[in-house]
Amino acid sequence: MxxxxxxxxxxxxxxxxxxxxxxxxxxxxxxxxxxxxxxxxxxxxxxxxxxxxxxxxxxxxxxxxxxxxxxxxxxxxxxxxxxxxxxxxxxxxxxxxxxxxxxxxxxxxxxxxxxxxxxxxxxxxxxxxxxxxxxxxxxxxxxxxxxxxxxxxxxxxxxxxxxxxxxxxxxxxxxxxxxxxxxxxxxxxxxxxxxxxxxxxxxxxxxxxxxxxxxxxxxxxxxxxRARLSGDVLVIDSAAPDALAARLREDLGLTALRNGDELRVDDPPNQDAVGLLERVLAAYRPLVRGITVKQPALEDVFIHVTAEARDDAGDGRGAATSEHQESAA
CATH class of the missing domain: 3.40.50.300 (P-loop containing nucleotide triphosphate hydrolases)
Incomplete structure (x- = not known):
């Protein structure tokens, strides 16, 4: 149509x-x-x-x-x-x-x-x-x-x-x-x-x-x-999201995507999400207001793909892909 x-x-x-x-x-x-x-x-x-x-x-x-x-x-x-x-x-x-x-x-x-x-x-x-x-x-x-x-x-x-x-x-x-x-x-x-x-x-x-x-x-x-994010999502509410994201990257090698005051870690590599939750609380408790592990939702996919597009634009490659053009039929 x-x-x-x-x-x-x-x-x-x-x-x-x-x-x-x-x-x-x-x-x-x-x-x-x-x-x-x-x-x-x-x-x-x-x-x-x-x-x-x-x-x-x-x-x-x-x-x-x-x-x-x-x-x-x-x-x-x-x-x-x-x-x-x-x-x-x-x-x-x-x-x-x-x-x-x-x-x-x-x-x-x-x-x-x-x-x-x-x-x-x-x-x-x-x-x-x-x-x-x-x-x-x-x-x-x-x-x-x-x-x-x-x-x-x-x-x-x-x-x-x-x-x-x-x-x-x-x-x-x-x-x-x-x-x-x-x-x-x-x-x-x-x-x-x-x-x-x-x-x-x-x-x-x-x-x-x-x-x-x-x-x-x-x-x-x-x-x-939703299947693009194959594992769990760790969601962290922080009063200092940029500082916490930097610590996660430097100390644990994790990329956290920011959405307002929330940080999202999608499908943590080689780590159990619940175990990672415990590590984050133990190491960065003063920076954490709330933390949870959940299954991926469309909002998580949205944050993920738009963050990828920003990264690609920064690399000069342009924004991303158009899938499902005909498979939606």
Whole structure:
């Protein structure tokens, strides 16, 4: 459904700022009917990529196909296949649920019985029954997000693009939204591409793409990504993470990846993780606020591959790899 080929986007420079490459030689294939999550740190290029996919920005070079339609050569045909949920709310909070849906339907020429049928279909999965006359600003964050998704579903899109749609939702609302999204994708055969910073949201999707510095670092199933870290992960919370990382490197020959105040040691070489935990506590207890051994999660994979990309960039080799381009099918 989505095929991106050698996509590059460069923001032009100005008097005080040089040109900046936001997306660099990126290729990605999301097969029809699949649920993919796109993740990356701030400044990774995923927002620029999302704008290009929505037709809001034209890339410097490359090709984007949506359902076989060329997004750059025939944008109207490509956009007709998609629905978009932006990170910022795109409903009028001063209007009722039904009024918001009616305005969106009118933009697509839906009215009368056709609109009523589509509205019933779009709302069938929601918790909005009995709330059609309520103003959106009286709804909870989770229900307001349901209105936005229902609005997109009025046009029966084949592709659904969502930009961090669970931002600001409480854990229960987030889980409910994702459960409904997964069910809708399965029942309607839609393709879903969603950006997210929350790695727990990616555990049950079909594939996860990780970006940094405008490049695609990894693209595979959650299971395959976790398998990249074959052993346990030692996680250390420290008030002085840089100092502790230096000690671990000098004394034990270990490379610790930093994430905020946490250090992660992935699959310690020739060492038992529990035994290493005991050694770290014995030798560096004043620098340790908390320490645990756990199985690798997607967050650990993310930290690992982005750290590798930083190291490669420092060596002048460029960022990393694009796996799973076709095996995701």
């Amino acid at each position: 989505i095929r991106i080929e050698d996509l590059t986007h460069v923001y032009p420079g100005g008097r005080r700022q040089p040109p900046r490459t936001a997306v660099s030689d990126l290729s990605l294939h999301v097969p029809e009917g699949r649920f993919a999550i796109l993740s990356g740190p701030n400044g990774s290029g995923k927002s620029t990529l999302f704008r290009i996919l929505c037709g809001l920005a034209r890339p410097s070079r490359g090709r984007v196909l949506i359902g076989g339609r060329d997004l750059l050569a025939d944008p109207a045909a490509a956009r007709a296949l998609m629905g978009v949920v932006f990170q910022s709310p795109a409903v009028d909070k001063h209007l009722s649920v039904q009024e918001n849906l009616a305005i969106h339907a009118a933009l697509y020429g839906l009215a009368g019985a056709a609109f009523r049928d589509r509205m019933a279909e779009a709302l069938a999965w929601t918790d909005l029954e009995g709330r059609l006359g309520d103003r959106v600003d009286t709804l909870s964050g989770g229900l307001a997000r349901q209105v936005e998704l229902a609005k997109c579903l009025l046009t029966r899109p084949r592709l659904l693009l969502l930009d961090e749609p669970t931002t600001g939702l409480d854990p229960a609302s987030r889980r409910s939204f994702l459960t409904a999204l997964t069910r809708l994708r399965r029942e309607r055969g839609m393709t879903v591409l969603m950006t997210s910073h929350i790695f727990s949201e990616a555990e049950d999707v079909d594939s996860v793409a990780i970006m940094a510095n405008g490049r695609l670092l990894a693209y595979d199933t959650p299971q395959a990504l």
